[in-house]
Amino acid sequence: MSLEEVRNYINSVRRDFASKPLSKSDLNENPMEQFATWMEEAVNAQILDPYAMCLSTVNAAGKPSSRIVYWRDVADDGFVLYTNYNSRKGIEIAANPFVSLNFHWSEIDRQIRIEGSIKKVPVEMSDTYWATRPRESRIGAWASAQSSIVLSPNQLQLSVNELEEKYKNVDIPRPPHWGGYVVIPERLEFWQGRPSRLHDRFIYIKSGEGWTMEQLSP
Numbered sequence: 001m002s003l004e005e006v007r008n009y010i011n012s013v014r015r016d017f018a019s020k021p022l023s024k025s026d027l028n029e030n031p032m033e034q035f036a037t038w039m040e041e042a043v044n045a046q047i048l049d050p051y052a053m054c055l056s057t058v059n060a061a062g063k064p065s066s067r068i069v070y071w072r073d074v075a076d077d078g079f080v081l082y083t084n085y086n087s088r089k090g091i092e093i094a095a096n097p098f099v100s101l102n103f104h105w106s107e108i109d110r111q112i113r114i115e116g117s118i119k120k121v122p123v124e125m126s127d128t129y130w131a132t133r134p135r136e137s138r139i140g141a142w143a144s145a146q147s148s149i150v151l152s153p154n155q156l157q158l159s160v161n162e163l164e165e166k167y168k169n170v171d172i173p174r175p176p177h178w179g180g181y182v183v184i185p186e187r188l189e190f191w192q193g194r195p196s197r198l199h200d201r202f203i204y205i206k207s208g209e210g211w212t213m214e215q216l217s218p
Contacts, residue, residue: 047108054069082129186205190202
């Protein structure tokens with residue numbers, strides 16, 4: 001399929017969204033409780049990887065980048081993920097500690113948009129999660145200089161082989177450059193797809209110790 005054919009396709013195919021409405025009375029006053037409800041419903045709908053989320057960061061020059069990561073825990077009423085601190089996202093977070101997240105569940109016509117600040121979790125929390133990772137994943141965290149240029153096709157495998165020999169029959173420690181971040185939300189939007197693109201959108205905004213909720217135009 002050529003690029004022109006792709007263009008024609010995406011401009012000719014249309015699908016409508018669910019007819020299930022979302023109203024303010026359906027929502028919990030606490031957005032984290034509302035998130036838990038929607039996550040449970042996504043899991044029950046047997047969505048593949050419902051905990052996959054798009055993380056968007058912005059570098060020191062104001063240029064954004066996005067990637068899919070896994071949500072792994074909750075801390076300080078925020079969303080926890082784990083990664084290499086020296087990766088592109090880690091470098092951008094160090095330069096600009098404000099990010100956004102997006103959970104998108106097309107099967108049930110829902111998405112949750114989250115904006116807030118980000119910080120590293122305590123080392124004890126990273127250590128606890130590290131201990132639950134499969135051995136192969138722990139080797140991989142040491143072997144990969146995430147986001148750096150690969151100089152030869154077998155570079156990564158050679159590093160894996162060396163590390164497997166180094167840590168043969170011993171526990172693999174957590175690398176100092178690998179650990180968790182927690183995103184502390186300041187805004188959360190719950191989006192429910194509706195027919196004719198008249199989507200239901202509700203936004204929570206942090207206000208002191210609580211939250212204010214408003215409905216947005218689609």
